[in-house]
Amino acid sequence: MLKRLLLAGAAGALMTAAAQAQTPVKIGVLNDRSGVYADISGEGSVVAARMAVEDFKAAEKGLKVEIVSADHQNKPDVGASLARQWYDRDGVDVILDVPTSSVALAISQVTREKNKAFVNSGAGTADLTGAQCSPNTVHWTYDTVALANGTGGAMVKRGGNTWFFLTADYAFGQALQRDTTAVVTKNGGKVVGSVKTPFPTADFSSFLLQAQGSGAKVIGLANAGGDTINAIKQAAEFGITEGGQAIAGLLVFSSDVHSLTPKVAQGLVLTEPFYWDLNDATRAFSDRFAKTFNGKKPTAVQAGVYGGVIHYLKAVEALKSAKDGGQVIAKMKELPTDDPLFGKGTIRPDGRKIHDMYLFEVKKPGESKDPWDLYKTLATIPGNEAFRPMSEGGCPLVGKS
Structure with missing residues (x-):
């Protein structure tokens, strides 16, 4: 009996230690959830982020991931205010998606000030990797x-x-x-x-x-x-x-x-x-996505959120921390990109993700x-x-x- 109690206690201690050893990661998906870009990004981007965490097997790799979301209403002041709240009060480590270029440029600036990470999928302006580039920002999906x-x-x-x-x-x-x-x-x-x-x-x-x-x-x-x-x-x-x-x-x-x-x-x-419908991998992902999201196929922006989360988590896993956003972005640039939706690629020093x-x-x-x-x-x-x-x-x- 005593032996069983000791074994149970030891197992409990190991489980507690494992839980304590997990790296906390808080992901914020910030986009248009009610306006002209809601179908492009919206709740579908949150679904894509959850699928990325699941497919990455984050918990098995020591990462305790939480996802939050909000609507920036396509307004730069609203987006910047939400970003500050997330970074200062809510413990968000990285912001993803952010369609609407004026909002994305504002988020990029706030992210740099707070030394967090920003992986943009939704905005188009190439200025994010041009004159207004930032060591804390990656531009993932497309640009002008x-x-x-x-x-x-x-x-x-x-x-x-x-x-x-x-x-x-x-x-x-x-x-x-x-x-x-x-x-x-x-x-x-x-x-x-x-x-x-x-x-x-x-x-x-x-x-x-x-x-x-x-x-x-x-x-x-x-x-x-x-x-x-x-x-x-x-x-x-x-x-x-x-x-x-x-x-x-x-x-x-x-x-x-x-x-x-x-x-x-x-x-x-x-x-x-x-x-x-590009290839077997995109079809398999899209079928799973559609079953989760009202029969809708994913857009490129939502696919970009998926790929961006996968690669961000690879960098956090390598560093065993999400706290220094600049370090995480630097690690993302160092590691080659590879996911089922965009295939193999790279992230340049200016933050531009390169793929076909x-x-x-x-x-x-x-x-x-x-x-x-x-x-x-x-x-x-x-x-x-x-x-x-x-x-x-x-x-x-x-x-x-």
């Missing part, structure tokens, strides 16, 4: 340069050498117009006009009429989410493509096309870093076998061609070589 190189370059090669932009009037839209303009002009095209649209907006009719009147061969939509959906729907109502002008969705996600349906979006050329991008075309209704069978692949763009060369970004963390 990669979108411009993909869709912008492809449209010019197809003969779309004159452009008119409808540009969301905030940091993301402005960066996307800037970077696409550079690609268009480099390839011999020209921009004949542009108009800034309120963010967000439901009525694009007057802006589309200006674009139609410009005679431009391509109308570039430098917006995203609900704004892109509304603009494409209204362009179809106006018969713009039937009149010979092409619509270039410069940031389009599978959730947008699913909402539009191939009937409306057919023929649209777009660039994404992830699509659920894909040029897709939306299928015609007759080609689509089910509501999520949306794209056919036109080209694979190698990561070193898709993203801006580090020497051209102006990031003060790196040299010019």
Whole structure:
């Protein structure tokens, strides 16, 4: 009896010691949960983060992970305030996702001040790894340069050498117009006009009429989410493509096309870093995700949250601590990236995650076998061609070589 008690006591002590030895990690998923980007990120990003923790087997590797989430409402002041609260009072170690570039730039600054970690999946501005780069930030999924190189370059090669932009009037839209303009002009095209649209907006009719009147061969939509959906729907109502002008969705996600349906979006050329039906690994993940999340397939942003959490946890496991965000980000850059959704890759010194991008075309209704069978692949763009060369970004963390 005494022996059994002693053994039980020893086992209990070992379990207590193991629990005490676990490294606490608190992950904050901060995004749009109620506005134009909710379908792109929202609760689906939280689902993806939970799946990453589960697939990483964090508890078995000595990590005690907690996930919290909040809605930044697409407002930089709200996002910055939430980040400060999370870092100062709630013990959050890393913030993920953060669509809306103006919010992401604010979060990056707060994260640097607090020496925490920020792994962005949702925002587009390439300034996150350019002039406003930070040793505490990784930009994971896509950016405005990669979108411009993909869709912008492809449209010019197809003969779309004159452009008119409808540009969301905030940091993301402005960066996307800037970077696409550079690609268009480099390839011999020209921009004949542009108009800034309120963010967000439901009525694009007057802006589309200006674009139609410009005679431009391509109308570039430098917006995203609900704004892109509304603009494409209204362009179809106006018969713009039937009149010979092409619509270039410069940031389009599978959730947008699913909402539009191939009937409306057919023929649209777009660039994404992830699509659920790319290969066996993406299909397996996406089927699991859909079973958890109301039958919906994951977007690229949600996939980026998954990949970002996996790699962040690898770095924390190696360091056995999440407390010094700068050290964790440095370890993430040191370790090669590898996950089932983006494959093998690297994170550059400026914080840019490098992986392939894909040029897709939306299928015609007759080609689509089910509501999520949306794209056919036109080209694979190698990561070193898709993203801006580090020497051209102006990031003060790196040299010019």
